[in-house]
Amino acid sequence: VDFKSDKQPTWCPGCGDFGTMNGMMKALAETGNSPDDTFVVAGIGCSGKIGTYMHSYALHGVHGRALPVGIGVKMANPELEVMVAGGDGDGYSIGAGHFVHAVRRNVDMTYVVMDNRIYGLTKGQASPTSREDFETSTSPDGTNMPPVNPLALAFASGATFIAQSFSSDSKRHAEIVRKAVEHDGFGYVNVYSPCVTFNDVDTYDYFRDALVDLKEEDYDPTSREEAKEVILSGDKEYQGVIYQNEDSVPFEQQEGIDEPMNTVPDGAPDGATDLVREFY
Ligand code: SF4
Numbered sequence: 001v002d003f004k005s006d007k008q009p010t011w012c013p014g015c016g017d018f019g020t021m022n023g024m025m026k027a028l029a030e031t032g033n034s035p036d037d038t039f040v041v042a043g044i045g046c047s048g049k050i051g052t053y054m055h056s057y058a059l060h061g062v063h064g065r066a067l068p069v070g071i072g073v074k075m076a077n078p079e080l081e082v083m084v085a086g087g088d089g090d091g092y093s094i095g096a097g098h099f100v101h102a103v104r105r106n107v108d109m110t111y112v113v114m115d116n117r118i119y120g121l122t123k124g125q126a127s128p129t130s131r132e133d134f135e136t137s138t139s140p141d142g143t144n145m146p147p148v149n150p151l152a153l154a155f156a157s158g159a160t161f162i163a164q165s166f167s168s169d170s171k172r173h174a175e176i177v178r179k180a181v182e183h184d185g186f187g188y189v190n191v192y193s194p195c196v197t198f199n200d201v202d203t204y205d206y207f208r209d210a211l212v213d214l215k216e217e218d219y220d221p222t223s224r225e226e227a228k229e230v231i232l233s234g235d236k237e238y239q240g241v242i243y244q245n246e247d248s249v250p251f252e253q254q255e256g257i258d259e260p261m262n263t264v265p266d267g268a269p270d271g272a273t274d275l276v277r278e279f280y
Contacts, residue, residue: 001028001029001033001034001035002035002055003024003025003028003029003035003038003054003055003056004025004053004054004055005052005053005054005055006055007052007053009021009049009053010049011046011049012195012196012197013196014196015046015120015193015194015195015196015197016114016116016167016168016191016192016193016194016195016196016204017046017047017050017114017167017193018167019167019168019170019173019193020047020112020114020167020173020191020193021050021053021054022170022174023165023167023170023173023174023176023177023191024050024054024083024085024112024174024177025054026174026177026178027174027175027177027178027180027181028056028081028083028181030174030178031081031178031181031182033081033181035055035056035057037079037080037081038056038057038080038081038082038083039056039057039058039059039070039073039080039081039082039083040054040056040057040058040059040083040084040085041058041059041061041066041067041069041070041073041082041083041084041085042058042059042060042061042066042084042085042086043061043062043063043064043065043066043085043086043087043090043091043095044061044062044063044064044090044121045063045086045087045089045090045119045120045121046087046114046120046121046195047085047086047087047090047113047114047193048060048061048066048085048086048087048090048121050085051085057080059073063090063094063095064086064090064091064093064094064095064096064098065095065098066084066085066086066090066091066095067084067086067091067095067098067099067102067111068098068102069084070082070083070084070102070109070111071102071105071107071109074107074108074109074252075107075252078108078252081181082107082109082110083109083110083111083112083181084109084110084111084112085111085112085113085114086111086112086113086114087113087114087115087116087119087120087127088113088114088115088116088117088118088127088128088129088150089119089127089128091111091113091150092113092127092128092129092148092150092153093127093128096128096148096153099111099150099153099154099157100153100157101157102186103153103154103157103158103159103186103188104157104158105186105251106158106160106185106186106248106249106250106251107185107186107250107251107252108184108185108186108250108251108252108253109186109187110177110180110181110183110186110187110188110189111186111187111188111189112177112180112189112191113150113188113189113190113191114167114191114193115129115150115190115191115192115193116192116193116194116195116199116202117129117130117131117134117147117195117199117201117202118130118134118136118195118198118199118202119198120195120197120198123137123198124136124137124197124198124199125137125138125139126138126139126143128147128148128150129147129148129150130143130147131143131147131201131202132144132145132146132147134201136198149231149232149234150190151164151190151231151242152231152232154188155227155228155231155243159186159188159243160183160184160185160186160244160245160248161179161180161183161185161186161187161188161241161243161244161245161248162188162227162231162241162242162243162244163176163179163180163187163188163189163190163240163241163242164176164189164190164191164192164237164238164239164240164242165177165189165190165191165192165239165240166191166192166207166211166239167191167192167193167194168194168204168207168208169211169239172213172239173191176189176239176240176241177189179241179244183244183248184248184249184250184253185245185248185249185250185251186250192207192211192237192239194207207237210236210237211237211238211239212236212237212238212239213238213239213240214230214238214239214240214241214242215240216240216241219240221240221241221242221243221244222243222244222245222246224243227242227243230242231243
């Protein structure tokens with residue numbers, strides 16, 4: 001199955017987003033999906049262009065708002081495989097509120113964040129995951145703030161699946177995204193996806209040296225204690241499925257949520273349900 005569109009990416013040569021996208025396409029194909037049943041939603045930023053480069057239904061949304069749109073798509077048509085893509089600025093700054101609530105809602109979809117620890121499209125400003133001492137055009141003496149730990153944010157918000165991968169480790173990255181797609185609920189993957197143009201600190205070489213792979217035979221992602229230790233360790237870059245709640249029940253399959261959300265509650269004025277259905 002070919003998820004690649006005929007559009008030529010305008011990402012800088014060597015950008016980590018190429019590897020991130022390739023792994024997403026591979027994961028979708030391996031899980032038996034086709035472009036006909038797949039909907040990709042993206043926000044704004046270099047990552048936001050992905051819907052154009054993938055052959056599927058797609059929507060290029062507004063900055064930080066891709067997740068609520070993706071949730072809406074899934075609730076309106078639960079048959080679709082919904083994948084939301086974004087960047088660290090998009091997802092952990094303006095979109096941080098949506099991230100927290102998407103995690104706790106646990107709709108059955110996948111969220112892939114291309115984390116390059118810098119704003120790329122707007123030419124190199126500090127992002128929420130930039131290091132404290134990273135000198136950029138907006139932080140000439142460093143940010144003087146600790147970076148956001150998005151895995152901790154997800155864990156504290158009740159995430160049922162948290163993973164991290166490296167765009168350059170193509171086989172492992174695709175395998176990790178595949179597990180997120182297969183997860184029953186909100187599958188969240190933070191991907192180290194280097195920006196070769198504006199980030200000379202978090203480079204391919206840095207991640208290759210720093211990466212610690214949580215191999216399945218040595219690590220139990222169902223253990224909250226182990227996950228907490230990894231997420232809060234602070235001094236290592238981990239790759240693998242970090243946490244998975246195997247008892248996860250997606251929001252839309254929970255008791256009492258047996259209708260698509262494009263309905264109105266009992267007691268609403270006559271005709272309102274039809275109106276809402278028509279609207280959607
Ligand atoms: Fe990739 Fe950075 Fe270029 Fe954007 S600016 S396409 S993130 S290398």
